[in-house]
Amino acid sequence: MCLGIPGEVMSRRTQDGLGFATVRFGSIEREVCLECLPDVKVGDFVLVHVGFAISRLDEEEARRTLAALAELGLDRAELGLDPAPSVAEKEDAA
C-alpha cells in the first residue's frame, strides 16, 4: 500500500494554513502537501505518497549507493550484455 514516487519541488506556497508544493514528475506537475516535510526547498527531490511528501531524497546517499553498486566489479561483457546501455543513454538518444 505504499506507492511512492520521487519528484522535484518546483515552488512552494501556503493554502488553508497548509504548506503545499508544486512537484514535477517527468514532465507533469502536481500539488503535494508538505505538512509532513516542512523544511524542503525548491530543487529538492521528495518522495510522494497519496499527495503527501513523506521523505526528502538524500542526494549524497543516492550517489553513495550507486557508486557502491557500480563497484560490484562486473562488466557488461561478463554479464553477457550488449555494450549498448540502458536507460540513461537511451534517453539521450530520444
Place this chain on the structure above:
Amino acid sequence: MRHLDEYRDRALAQALAEQIRRTVTRPWVLMEVCGGQTHSIVRYGIDRLLPEGVALVHGPGCPVCVTPLELIDRAHAIASRPEVIFTSFGDMLRVPGTRGDLLGLKASGADVRIVYSPLDAVKLARAHPERKVVFFAVGFETTAPANAMAVKLAKQQGLTNFSLLVSHVLVPPSIASILQSANNRVQGFLGPGHVCAVVGFREYEALAARYQVPIAITGFEPVDLLHGVLAVVKMLEAGRAEVENVYARVVSRDGNRSARALLSEVFDVVDRQWRGVGHIPKSGYRLSYEYRAFDAERLFEVGDIAAEESKDCISGQILRGLKRPVDCPMFGKGCTPQRPLGATMVSSEGACAAYFQYGRGLEEPPRPGREAGGAR
C-alpha cells in the same frame, strides 16, 4: 525520471543478480514484507533472475488484503446510506465484502467516489455540507500521516460532516507474529522502505536482535529489490542478524519526525484483527480520544456484522510465508480476482492477485537465457 530510472538499469540489475548467484552457497527463504514490493518483483520478473536456491515468499504487506471482511461489510453498510458520500483509494473499491464490492454498490446507486489523496475527501465534505463524507482510511504507516492530516484539517476547519472509517495496520507486529510462529520458515526480510521512510527502522533493529534475523530496509525498484536480496543473503551466509539500510536515499534511522508527531497526536495504537492472519496485539491504529468525533464506527450505527471466511482459502498460510499461491488448489480455479475467496486475492497487491495478473503459477514464464532471447 531521476531517482527512478537509475534503479531500473538492466546492467546494474544483472550485475546484482550475478553477485547474488556468487554469494549463495545454500538455499535461503526471504520474505518481502510490502505488497508494493511483491508487485514489483512479479512485474519485473525479478524472482526469475534469482538463483534457484533463493526463495522469495510474499508477506502480509497489503493493508487492503488484511482488512477484515467484517470491516468491509461495515463500510458497505455505511456507504449504502443515502446521506453518505463514501470515499476511498481506488485499491479498496474492488475488494468484495459478503455482498459484492464497492463498485457494485456504486452501480446500484450508492455515492462512492475514488480519491487520490485524503485531503480530497475533506474538500468534498466542505463542498457538500448537507452530506456526510466518510473516508475509508486504510493503510500502513506510510499512508497514516496523510490520513491523520486529513482528520486534523477537518477538525481545524470545524467540519462536522467528515469522518474516517479506520483500518490502519502496523508492520513490525506482523513480522513478530510470523517469527513467533512454530512453523516459521522465513530466514531473512526485505524491510518495507516506505513504511520506514515515515517511522524509521529502530523497531526493525529490535526485531533483528530479538529473533536473530537479518533485515534489509529495501526500496521498490528492481535494483533496490535485488540490492536488498543481496544484502540479506550476505548477512545470512555470514551468520549476521542485523539491519542494513540499502534504501538510504529515502530512509533514515529515525524516519520523518513531523509525520511521527502527527501520528501520535491523531492515533492510538490498538490490537487489530488481520484478515487471514487473526488477532495481533498492538498492530494497528484507531483515532485518539481527541479525535473520536471523527470516527465513522461511532457515528454510524450499522448493527452487529459477522462475516464468515471461506474454508478453502489458505491465505493465512500465504501471508505467513508458509505457502505460495500456486500451492492452493483453488488458485485460478475457484478463486480469481473477480471471485476471491480470501485476503491475498482481493487486491492487486495481494500475492495471489499479483500472480494471477501476471499469469504466474499455472505455468511459469521462461527463465531468461544468457542472451535473454526474445525481442531485442
Place this chain on the structure above:
Amino acid sequence: MSSDAPGLLGAACPVPITETDQVLMGHGSGGKLSAQLVETLLLPAFRNPALAALDDAAQVSVGGTTVAMTTDSFVVTPLFFPGGDIGELAVNGTVNDLAVSGARPLFLSLALILEEGFALAELRRVIESIQRAAAEAGVQVVTGDTKVVNRGKGDKLFINTTGIGQPIPGVSLSSANVRPGDQILVSGTIGDHGVAILSTREGLSFSGGELRSDTAPLATLVEAMLAATPGIHAMRDPTRGGVAATVVEIAARQRLGIEIDEAALPINDAVRGACEMLGLDPLLVANEGKLVAFVPRAECDRALAAMRAHPLGRHAARIGEVVAEHPGRVVMQTLIGGRRFVDLPFAEPLPRIC
C-alpha cells in the same frame, strides 16, 4: 478464421470467469469482463463468418462487391478534453477501424443521444468538430438519427457512428495472417489518450507536460505503409485495453506466442510521469490515434521507414515479435531483462496507491 477458434478467455485466463448478475463498468473496459460479454453473450447469439473474424471491421459482400463495415459508440467524460473532443473521437474511432482493416473509409452514419438540458452551444461545437474531422478523414456523413432522453437518464451526449469502407484492392489485413517471425510495430507513443482523459478527472489536477489525446485519422498512414510494404499481415488500433489487449487477443485467438520488449515501448514523458504516480501500466492504457502492425521480418525496416516518414508515425517503433513458442501467451522482456506474462486487465485499471 473459423468461429470455433480458441476463445480469448480460454487462453488468457485459466478458467471461464463466473457470471456477475449485473453489468459493471468493467464490461466496457476492453479487459477480461468485456471479452467475457462478447464470447458468452454476443458471439453465440449472432454467429456468422463475417462476425467470427473479430477484426476491427467486418468484410461483407453486397451484390457481389466486398465492403468493410464497422460501428462504435462514444461515451466520454468530459466531452472536451486536452487534444480533442467526443465529436473528433466519434469520426476517428470509426474510420480507424476501417483503415486498419485495409479499407478506405467512405461513409459514416451519425446517431446522437442527447440529454435534456444539454447546452446547444456545446452541441454545435461537437457538430463542427465532427464536420472538420470528417473532412480531414475524407468521409461523408450520409445518414443520421437524433434522440433525446430525460434529464438524468444520460450523460449530456452519447454518439454512435457506423462506417462503410471500400477494401483496398490486393490488400488482405487480418489477424488470421499473423505468423511466427512477424515483427510487431507501433506507430507512436502509447497511452496518451487514456491518460489525457484521466488527467481531467476531479482531484487529479495534473498540470504542465504534454498530456493530450492522440485522436487522429490513420487512413493516410495505413495507405503509406501499404504502398511501401504491401505484404503487411495485420493491423489493429489499440484503443480500450491498450496495446496489451491487442497483442493478448491476437496471441490467444491465433494460438501464437508474442514477445514484447519493454525497453522498446515508446512512451512520452508526461504519460510516463502520470502512470508512475497512479500505479498504471501504459501498455494497458487506451490510444485513439495509433496502430499496431504485424509485418513479415524481411519487410520490417521498410515498413518502419514508411511509418516514420508520415507525421502520425514519427515515433514508430518495433516493440516485439511473434514466435512459435508459448502459443497463446504474451511474454514481456522487462527493462531489467526479467520475463513475465502480459495479460488482459480484469477490468478498467484503477489508479492505485499501493
